[in-house]
Amino acid sequence: MFGLHYKLERKTMSLAIGIIIAASIGGLIEIVPLFTIHQTVEDSPDMRVYTPLEIAGRNIYIREGCYACHSQMIRTLRDEVERYGPYSLAVESKYDHPMLWGSKRTGPDIARLGGKYSDEWHVKHLTNPRDVVPESVMPPYAYLTRAKARIDDLGLHLAALRKVGVPYTDEMIANASNDAYGQTTPDTPFAEGVTKRYGEATNVRAFDGQPGEPTEMDALVAYLQILGKLTDAAHKAKTAAAGE
Known part of the structure; x- marks a missing residue:
């Protein structure tokens, strides 16, 4: 040789x-x-896109480097499925640009974090992680409650994502800033537009617990609360497999 x-x-x-x-x-x-x-790649007709506020939260998640310690990919190993839920499917990351699967877990996997904890829990955890998880080594992000989320350019973000295959409509792009505001202010006329364009099941509330202009905390919690909930494909696959 x-x-x-x-x-x-x-x-x-x-x-x-x-x-x-x-x-x-x-x-x-x-x-x-x-x-x-x-x-x-699995087909998922019920797959929905991220709302503008969730996109803003995802951008903050990337900016703060959260993906370096939290993966978003549950493997097919038995211990992972029992701890985190159904293993991740490719279709669940269909609209993720960039994808955030990750390979390192200083903290737990958060692929199915959405709805697991209340908004209040997330705010406390991000403000001072040790208030809810005493052994946590995560740094605090209290400043997110004071920083106003930038929503004026979200239409450009949605337009860019459409160019790489995310099916945002002209109406969604045109109303991106209003929808970001409306998702955190359920008592305003803007909230109706959010559910009209993204579905009745869309989370519409003051995620940081404070009324008014959306903060970066609002945006990040909105993103965390939708993880694993853009489609039910994984849960349907698990149910189908259990029935065989």
């Missing part, structure tokens, strides 16, 4: 051909599965 390698190294053309063959094999292994991606 080594003798063949030494001979190839001494002949430029042979070595070049060998490199091309090796690279072609590796390339085919990576490319061929893409041609069958529509058959391998």
Whole structure:
């Protein structure tokens, strides 16, 4: 084997051909599965897109580096499924740009965090993690309650996401800022537009517990409360598997 390698190294053309063959094999292994991606990725007709406020919260989540300690991918291992819920499906990350699966867990996986805790719990946890989890090593994010969320440019965010395949409509893009405001102010006329465009099940409330302009805490909690709830595909797959 080594003798063949030494001979190839001494002949430029042979070595070049060998490199091309090796690279072609590796390339085919990576490319061929893409041609069958529509058959391998689950279909989920009930999948909904993130609301503008949830997008703002996701941006804050990325900005603060939360993905470095919390993965969003439950593996098929038994202990993970028993602890976190049904294993993650590819379709659940269909509208995630970039995806935030992660590979490191200083903290628990949060792929199915939505609805597990109350808004008040999340606010306390983000303000001072040790108030609710004494052994936590997570830093505090109390300033999020004081920082106003930037919502004036959310229409641009939605337009950019549409270019990469997220099915935002012209109406959603045009009303992005109003919908972000309406999602945190249920007693205003703007709230009706949110449920009209994103569904009656959309969370509409003051996530940080304070009325008024949405804060970064509002946005981040809104995002955390929707994790694992954009579609029921994983739970349906689990039920179907249990019935076999």
